[in-house]
Amino acid sequence: xxxxxxxxxxxxxxxxxxxxxxxxxxxxxxxxxxxxxxxxxxxxxxxxxxxxxxxxxxxxxxxxxxxxxxxxxxxxxxxxxxxxxxxxxxxxxxxxxxxxxxxxxxxxxxxxxxxxxxxxxxxxxxxxxxxxxxxxxxxxxxxxxxxxxxxxxxxxxxxxxxxxxxxxxxxxxxxxxxxxxxxxxxxxxxxxxxxxxxxxxxxxxxxxxxxxxxxxxxxxxxxxxxxxxxxxxxxxxxxxxxxxxxxxxxxxxxxxxxxxxxxxxxxxxxxxxxxxxxxxxxxxxxxxxxxxxxxxxxxxxxxxxxxxxxxxxxxxxxxxxxxxxxxxxx
Numbered sequence: 001x002x003x004x005x006x007x008x009x010x011x012x013x014x015x016x017x018x019x020x021x022x023x024x025x026x027x028x029x030x031x032x033x034x035x036x037x038x039x040x041x042x043x044x045x046x047x048x049x050x051x052x053x054x055x056x057x058x059x060x061x062x063x064x065x066x067x068x069x070x071x072x073x074x075x076x077x078x079x080x081x082x083x084x085x086x087x088x089x090x091x092x093x094x095x096x097x098x099x100x101x102x103x104x105x106x107x108x109x110x111x112x113x114x115x116x117x118x119x120x121x122x123x124x125x126x127x128x129x130x131x132x133x134x135x136x137x138x139x140x141x142x143x144x145x146x147x148x149x150x151x152x153x154x155x156x157x158x159x160x161x162x163x164x165x166x167x168x169x170x171x172x173x174x175x176x177x178x179x180x181x182x183x184x185x186x187x188x189x190x191x192x193x194x195x196x197x198x199x200x201x202x203x204x205x206x207x208x209x210x211x212x213x214x215x216x217x218x219x220x221x222x223x224x225x226x227x228x229x230x231x232x233x234x235x236x237x238x239x240x241x242x243x244x245x246x247x248x249x250x251x252x253x254x255x256x257x258x259x260x261x262x263x264x265x266x267x268x269x270x271x272x273x274x275x276x277x278x279x280x281x282x283x284x285x286x287x288x289x290x291x292x293x294x295x296x297x298x299x300x301x302x303x304x305x306x307x308x309x310x311x312x313x314x315x316x317x318x319x320x321x322x323x324x325x326x327x328x329x330x
Contacts, residue, residue, distance in 0.1 A: 023199075023308045025145045026097075026122040028178040028328035029061070033096035036089035037066040037152055039076035041130040042104020044153035049101060052152030055159055056099070059168075064095065075106045083110045086134075090116065090123055097175070100127025100151040103204075107133040111216065116142065124175060124328070126304075127151045128296045132203030133211070139201065139308055140216040145327050147174055148203055148226070148295060149304030161301050167294075171304040173323075178330040184303060186257060186293040186319030191279055193315050194288035196255035200311040200323075202226035204296060209240045212247050221252035224313050224321075226305055228259025230297035234266055238277045245281060255288040255313040257321065260298045288315030 029035075035056060037049070053063045067085040069077030076082060089098045107130045114137070122144040125135065128151065138144040150156050150166035158165035173182045201223040202208055208227060211218045229237070244250060261274045272280075275291055282289050290313070294300035306327030314320045 022143060023145050024122045024143050025327060025329050026124045028326075028330055029096050029124065029175045031060040032062060034062045034064055034094050035097045035099050036064045036092075036095045037101050038082075038085050038089055038098050039066065039069060039101040040082050040086060040110055040134055041076065041100075041106040042074055042102060043069075043071050043076040044102040048153035048157040051158075052101075052156035055156040056152075059172075063099075064089075066101070074104065075109075076101070079109045082106065083114065086110060087115075090120065095123065097124035097126060099156075100131045102151050102153040103127070103129025103131060105130055107131055108210075110134065111137050126175070128302075129154070129204050130207065132207035135203060135307055136208070136211050136218045137216045140218065143308065145306055145308035147304055147327070148307055149174065150302050155302050163299055165301050167301040167303050174304045174306045174327050176328065178326045178328050181323040181325050184305075184321045184323065186290050186321055187300070188258070188290040188292035188319045190315050190317070190319065191258070191275075191289040191291045192283050192285075192287065194255070195312065195314050196224060196288050197310070197312045197324075198222050198224040198254035200224050200226060200305060200309055200321075201307055202257075203228075203307070205229040205237070205240050206232075209243055212243070212249070218249070220249045223253050224255040224257065224311050225250075225253050226257045226259075226293075226295065226307075228293075228296035228298075229261060229264075231263045232261065232274070234264065234272050234274050234277050237261065237264065237274050238272075238281065241277065241281045250282075250285055253285070253287060255315065256282060256285075256290070257293050257295075257313065257319070258289065258291045259296050260292055260294060260300070262297055262299055288313050290315050290319035293319065
């Protein structure tokens with residue numbers, strides 16, 4: 001694909017307008033669609049990958065296991081191999097979606113010279129964690145709607161409804177429902193009550209933060225911002241959120257959905273928890289905030305969130321997120 005700097009998405013089929021920008025939606029997945037596995041970051045265990053493929057087959061999809069990559073340290077392959085695998089999946093008409101194998105680290109290496117035509121037809125890109133870098137890039141450069149959800153070796157491998165598995169209902173609603181919006185029960189707790197409407201954006205906290213200063217820095221104005229991570233000490237969450245605040249990334253944000261933050265317990269009994277940190281930094285914003293939603297890194301069945309669509313957040317009870325428009329087109 002040839003890059004066309006300055007290409008602007010044109011409203012029409014597959015384009016969502018409103019909330020100040022136009023979003024470009026991929027085609028909905030047919031039951032027998034071909035999904036391409038791709039590894040933009042770290043390698044995964046073979047057994048987990050195979051279990052993930054088997055689960056996608058159970059759902060009625062066909063799976064192309066991706067290119068043969070040569071492991072390169074903590075990367076699944078060289079930059080050229082990983083970038084080539086991504087572009088091949090985007091270019092082939094028979095591929096309906098690209099599904100991440102796992103996160104880890106390395107997606108950011110693909111972005112410097114990534115050449116995607118601005119008028120290329122968007123495809124479903126599904127994954128979480130380190131794939132946040134790619135998802136932010138696709139949104140900021142080309143306004144592609146992407147999907148923050150399970151990957152082969154991180155969600156699909158464990159199965160639907162299982163511990164460290166995924167939520168099948170939200171996955172299929174996001175990838176196949178081209179006729180209407182839908183509602184997600186957030187299964188969290190209110191940190192700041194209220195209601196808000198905005199464009200759903202975000203991902204892994206560390207990767208959202210590290211987009212600051214890049215050409216594809218995430219524009220959070222008017223957003224319902226979804227943030228989650230794992231394995232961070234409370235002071236590390238504090239540092240990331242404070243950096244985002246000082247960089248102006250919470251200005252104009254209309255609501256926030258926070259994840260479970262597993263493996264982030266306070267290191268010393270009685271010291272501040274991640275919840276304490278989030279409440280102290282985010283409550284003064286005066287916007288609705290829900291904490292403890294199972295998306296991204298979570299022990300509970302992982303919800304799939306469509307990034308780039310308009311949504312309404314209701315911060316009461318366990319919280320609810322109404323997706324106001326389809327994330328895909330027929």
